[in-house]
Amino acid sequence: METRNPRRWWILVVLCLSSLVLVVDSMALTVAVPAMTADIGASAQDTQWILDSYILVFAGLLLASGSLGDRFGRRKIMIIGLLLFGAASLAASFCATPGEVVAARIAMGVGGALIMPSTLSILITVFDETERGRAMAAWGSVSMLGLVGSPVLGGVLIDHFSWHSIFFINVPVVVLAVLAGLILMPESKGPWQKPDPLGTVLSAVGMTALIWWIIEIPQHGAFGGRSAVTLVVAGAALAGFVVWENVTPAPMAPLALFRHRNFSGGSLSLTLVQIGNGGLLLVLTQYLQFVLGYSPVKAGLAFVPLAVAALVGNGAGAKLAARTGNRLLVLTGMIVMASSFVLLTTVSPDTGFTVPAVALGLLGLGAGLAMPAAVGALMGTIAAEQAGAGSALNDTIQQAGTALGIAILGSLLSSGFAREMPAGTPEQAKRSIGGALALAHGDTALVHTARAAFTASMSTTFTVSAVGVLAAALLAALVMRDGDAKAVAAPAEEAGLTA
Numbered sequence: 001m002e003t004r005n006p007r008r009w010w011i012l013v014v015l016c017l018s019s020l021v022l023v024v025d026s027m028a029l030t031v032a033v034p035a036m037t038a039d040i041g042a043s044a045q046d047t048q049w050i051l052d053s054y055i056l057v058f059a060g061l062l063l064a065s066g067s068l069g070d071r072f073g074r075r076k077i078m079i080i081g082l083l084l085f086g087a088a089s090l091a092a093s094f095c096a097t098p099g100e101v102v103a104a105r106i107a108m109g110v111g112g113a114l115i116m117p118s119t120l121s122i123l124i125t126v127f128d129e130t131e132r133g134r135a136m137a138a139w140g141s142v143s144m145l146g147l148v149g150s151p152v153l154g155g156v157l158i159d160h161f162s163w164h165s166i167f168f169i170n171v172p173v174v175v176l177a178v179l180a181g182l183i184l185m186p187e188s189k190g191p192w193q194k195p196d197p198l199g200t201v202l203s204a205v206g207m208t209a210l211i212w213w214i215i216e217i218p219q220h221g222a223f224g225g226r227s228a229v230t231l232v233v234a235g236a237a238l239a240g241f242v243v244w245e246n247v248t249p250a251p252m253a254p255l256a257l258f259r260h261r262n263f264s265g266g267s268l269s270l271t272l273v274q275i276g277n278g279g280l281l282l283v284l285t286q287y288l289q290f291v292l293g294y295s296p297v298k299a300g301l302a303f304v305p306l307a308v309a310a311l312v313g314n315g316a317g318a319k320l321a322a323r324t325g326n327r328l329l330v331l332t333g334m335i336v337m338a339s340s341f342v343l344l345t346t347v348s349p350d351t352g353f354t355v356p357a358v359a360l361g362l363l364g365l366g367a368g369l370a371m372p373a374a375v376g377a378l379m380g381t382i383a384a385e386q387a388g389a390g391s392a393l394n395d396t397i398q399q400a401g402t403a404l405g406i407a408i409l410g411s412l413l414s415s416g417f418a419r420e421m422p423a424g425t426p427e428q429a430k431r432s433i434g435g436a437l438a439l440a441h442g443d444t445a446l447v448h449t450a451r452a453a454f455t456a457s458m459s460t461t462f463t464v465s466a467v468g469v470l471a472a473a474l475l476a477a478l479v480m481r482d483g484d485a486k487a488v489a490a491p492a493e494e495a496g497l498t499a
Contacts, residue, residue, distance in 0.1 A: 277402075
């Protein structure tokens with residue numbers, strides 16, 4: 001007898017739309033920053049808060065929002081998140097001061113935190129083991145298209161309208177997702193359990209402090225001044241959270257999932273990949289614009305090989321998973337990703353776009369094979385009643401990995417650039433390639449020196465990325481195991497994760 005939801009593929013469209021709005025917003029904003037900051041008179045500190053306020057709130061509330069979905073209903077929490085995100089986006093499109101933009105971004109972060117865990121938890125409850133791989137691949141493909149297409153969309157909108165339009169474009173997508181969710185999507189929730197207010201506070205404080213510490217590493221160092229205080233707060237809160245979740249009778253986060261090899265291996269290997277990938281778009285976008293001279297729109301279009309190859313990898317991975325198992329796909333995909341970073345280390349000012357295009361194609365193919373397989377393997381270990389909290393736990397760890405990757409790779413890039421610039425170069429020119437080119441005023445020697453220094457420091461950055469992804473592949477190979485549903489269910493029951 002057919003027990004699967006007949007509307008499940010339409011439900012997947014709603015989930016893809018919900019995830020897409022988060023991806024498009026964050027990537028389009030990076031293109032809009034120069035025009036926005038000039039228009040509203042934002043200082044460098046204002047700009048940092050505009051970018052960071054969202055991720056701080058988003059990462060801090062992920063765990064709490066996942067448990068809310070399990071308790072009160074995943075569709076309900078996702079739709080509330082969409083409405084809040086849409087309303088904040090609409091408000092942001094009328095902002096005229098840096099403070100107003102920061103306030104709107106904070107509200108969007110709250111909405112995003114409510115949306116993200118719900119999408120993945122609904123997906124694994126709607127699709128069974130036989131179709132989950134294909135659904136996961138489609139979900140990942142849409143996110144990848146949004147990642148690549150949003151800088152192009154942002155550039156076009158800014159060229160034809162104003163920076164406000166990158167926020168307003170979220171509104172119709174949110175309206176469509178909410179209407180489709182209300183009409184097509186069934187409600188799902190876990191069994192009722194007591195709230196965990198102490199766990200909620202500890203997780204929010206710990207994750208917010210941890211991400212804040214990571215963000216400030218390039219500017220204040222890892223252990224100096226207030227960074228040390230922030231790190232102590234993060235460590236104390238997260239340690240307290242782990243201890244409390246293991247002794248309370250009604251924990252908000254199923255930490256026992258880490259006893260399962262596929263969850264711990266998949267989640268931690270994905271985190272290492274995110275550390276390696278963290279600065280990719282930031283670094284390559286600067287290479288395309290400052291070294292090759294591309295416009296923002298052309299720079300966005302340059303990532304098309306990444307999207308096309310990712311779609312191919314997702315499609316192939318969905319078919320191969322049943323035959324080879326997730327572990328081999330994850331290992332193969334991550335090795336291909338590492339090879340793309342190795343290729344990027346060879347780039348010089350005279351390389352042009354051919355080598356980066358091939359590297360982006362390899363990266364997309366590897367990510368298309370590895371990422372859905374890793375997510376599918378770890379999500380397959382989560383009992384249905386804790387789908388939201390389990391999804392949020394994985395999302396939270398990966399968010400920390402992404403933030404850490406951006407901080408580490410960004411710091412390596414800026415320090416390496418300053419070190420590669422000749423002695424006696426003006427301080428402004430040593431801070432960034434953008435500063436050097438702005439100072440050049442037709443000085444071809446300084447332009448060539450800055451581009452050479454940037455590509456040299458870029459090579460160091462991508463070497464670290466390659467090492468991170470290879471470490472992820474090794475971890476996945478050693479820890480993850482392929483098994484059937486029965487093999488998955490047994491450890492879950494031992495950990496007390498079933499109803």
